[in-house]
Amino acid sequence: MTENKLVRILKSRLEKARNLIKKYGDLWLVISSGISDTNIDYLLGLHAHGLMGALLYEEGLHIFIGRLERSFIGHLEDILVRESEIHTFYGYDEFEREIKKILAEYSGRRILANFSASELYPHASSLSYALTKKIMHFAEIYEIELRPAGRFVYELRQTKTPEELEALRNCVKLTMNIFDSIVNEGVIKPGMTEREIAAKFYGEIYKIGEPSFDIIVASGPNTANPHHVVSERKLETNDILYIDFGVRYLTMCSDITRCLVIGSPSNKIKMTYNAVVEAQNEAISTIKVGATFSEPDIAARKTFQRHGFDPEKYFIHTLGHALGINVHDVGPTLSYKVVNKRIPGNVAYTVEPALYFEKEFGIRLEDDVIVLDSGIERLVKAPEEPIYL
Numbered sequence: 001m002t003e004n005k006l007v008r009i010l011k012s013r014l015e016k017a018r019n020l021i022k023k024y025g026d027l028w029l030v031i032s033s034g035i036s037d038t039n040i041d042y043l044l045g046l047h048a049h050g051l052m053g054a055l056l057y058e059e060g061l062h063i064f065i066g067r068l069e070r071s072f073i074g075h076l077e078d079i080l081v082r083e084s085e086i087h088t089f090y091g092y093d094e095f096e097r098e099i100k101k102i103l104a105e106y107s108g109r110r111i112l113a114n115f116s117a118s119e120l121y122p123h124a125s126s127l128s129y130a131l132t133k134k135i136m137h138f139a140e141i142y143e144i145e146l147r148p149a150g151r152f153v154y155e156l157r158q159t160k161t162p163e164e165l166e167a168l169r170n171c172v173k174l175t176m177n178i179f180d181s182i183v184n185e186g187v188i189k190p191g192m193t194e195r196e197i198a199a200k201f202y203g204e205i206y207k208i209g210e211p212s213f214d215i216i217v218a219s220g221p222n223t224a225n226p227h228h229v230v231s232e233r234k235l236e237t238n239d240i241l242y243i244d245f246g247v248r249y250l251t252m253c254s255d256i257t258r259c260l261v262i263g264s265p266s267n268k269i270k271m272t273y274n275a276v277v278e279a280q281n282e283a284i285s286t287i288k289v290g291a292t293f294s295e296p297d298i299a300a301r302k303t304f305q306r307h308g309f310d311p312e313k314y315f316i317h318t319l320g321h322a323l324g325i326n327v328h329d330v331g332p333t334l335s336y337k338v339v340n341k342r343i344p345g346n347v348a349y350t351v352e353p354a355l356y357f358e359k360e361f362g363i364r365l366e367d368d369v370i371v372l373d374s375g376i377e378r379l380v381k382a383p384e385e386p387i388y389l
């Protein structure tokens with residue numbers, strides 16, 4: 001069943017890519033080493049340990065995969081083999097020869113490749129300098145027009161297909177099932193370390209997929225650090241902690257943060273939590289097709305000001321980011337600085353307002369939303385009060 005769902009997602013992406021590529025070129029070349037370019041996951045639904053490549057063209061797909069990893073694509077043969085040509089190799093020299101041989105068939109064509117400027121298009125800039133030079137050399141030999149793929153990848157991946165959005169809905173459900181099961185199990189208690197809590201989450205995640213990113217478990221004063229690295233700190237009575245984690249399932253990523261309290265929180269913690277909840281709700285109420293990416297962030301910051309918290313001092317990151325193949329996917333952030341771009345339909349975002357008090361504590365709540373032409377779909381809702389353990 002899972003494989004059939006993945007095939008439907010891949011079919012939707014391939015159809016979208018083939019329709020869009022005509023606007024920018026004729027073919028799209030993706031080369032990845034390990035997980036260096038998630039556009040391989042976008043096209044094939046997997047990544048290899050070593051070099052792997054894909055060349056998308058009008059009628060199908062050339063797939064380049066090491067002989068030791070050929071079996072990786074066996075479960076997708078219904079779609080990939082029927083419409084594609086698979087080229088196996090052993091070692092870099094054979095890989096280079098296979099790429100060169102296939103490029104020779106496309107003399108005079110326009111090929112997009114992922115060597116765009118990383119400042120503009122980070123999701124289309126993973127091709128190494130050495131490989132870029134090599135591909136440019138082949139392009140010159142075979143009179144191929146080689147173009148950076150940045151604008152194509154941006155337009156392709158910013159909006160999601162219906163199949164991708166359905167996968168994200170399922171992904172968020174699975175994520176919350178994991179969270180609820182661990183919290184309800186009652187294992188999180190004083191004396192347990194942040195690392196031990198993270199291990200519990202990793203263990204459950206790998207039963208169904210893989211982590212979207214390195215899990216953040218922050219407790220006590222560590223919660224004041226937005227990107228805290230999990231430590232050996234032990235939970236103490238009356239501690240506050242937050243868990244920021246996500247699941248990657250059917251190639252889509254979730255990203256959820258929840259705040260928990262062991263014992264009795266201080267009045268300041270209660271007031272801060274209430275402000276963050278209200279900021280999140282106010283921000284989400286402004287998200288819709290046609291709104292600017294700045295409006296939700298501004299709404300959250302105004303809420304913090306009403307509660308007496310200076311957002312310039314205590315809310316030190318943007319409100320949210322795009323979700324998709326990457327946990328930080330293609331698209332502008334929800335930020336007061338992004339004033340001239342408007343939110344399109346069929347996009348997915350996190351909404352994560354927060355307040356951080358250096359060396360004291362911090363509170364962050366993060367939910368995932370989908371923006372449709374018909375309105376916003378909130379995939380999960382943070383509780384109105386901290387979760388008491």
